[in-house]
Amino acid sequence: MSRYSDDALVLTLVREAGAVLDDLGLPGSFTLADLHARVEARRGRPIDVRPYRMPAEGPHGLWVMGENADYVFVDETAPPLRRAQIIGHEFGHMLFDDRGAPLPGDPAVRGCTRSGYDELIEQRCEWFGTVVLQRVRLT
Numbered sequence: 226m227s228r229y230s231d232d233a234l235v236l237t238l239v240r241e242a243g244a245v246l247d248d249l250g251l252p253g254s255f256t257l258a259d260l261h262a263r264v265e266a267r268r269g270r271p272i273d274v275r276p277y278r279m280p281a282e283g284p285h286g287l288w289v290m291g292e293n294a295d296y297v298f299v300d301e302t303a304p305p306l307r308r309a310q311i312i313g314h315e316f317g318h319m320l321f322d323d324r325g326a327p328l329p330g331d332p333a334v335r336g337c338t339r340s341g342y343d344e345l346i347e348q349r350c351e352w353f354g355t356v357v358l359q360r361v362r363l364t
Contacts, residue, residue: 238349242356245320256362257309264316270294272319274312276301286311288318295319305363313357317350 249263265272272295279285279300285307289296297315299308323346 234348235352238352239356241349242317242353245317245353246356246360249320251360254360254362257312260313260316260357260361264319268295268319272297272316274299276308278302286315288315306358309361309363310354310358312354313361314350314354316357317353318346320353321346321349323350 246260249260249267251259251263261272261274270293274297277287277298277300279287279298279302285300285303287298289298297312299311299315303311
């Protein structure tokens with residue numbers, strides 16, 4: 226099933242994203258810095274967002290949950306609107322308490338990558354990123 230084929234699911238995911246943003250105490254329009262600060266406060270740990278040259282075939286973003294901090298790697302070649310959507314998507318993984326998978330070489334470090342959208346977790350975070358993009362002020 227395409228991620229766009231179930232209108233009821235899409236509506237549910239969009240409403241859920243808006244509710245999570247509202248629960249963070251964010252206004253109807255906010256900056257990425259505002260969102261970043263609220264997600265850090267919610268998680269009780271720093272989040273380092275870093276541009277990174279990602280492979281052309283993807284993923285375009287990666288969340289790595291370290292022992293004491295979170296790291297979000299964002300495709301440095303993506304245009305500003307796309308970067309904002311990617312960051313929103315990765316913050317969605319954090320806010321929805323997605324656990325990710327252990328990364329090779331260090332089972333204490335876990336990560337979520339954006340490589341497909343067949344799983345509900347990825348669809349939920351993609352719509353979260355889209356709602357972030359609708360509400361964010363980039364200037």
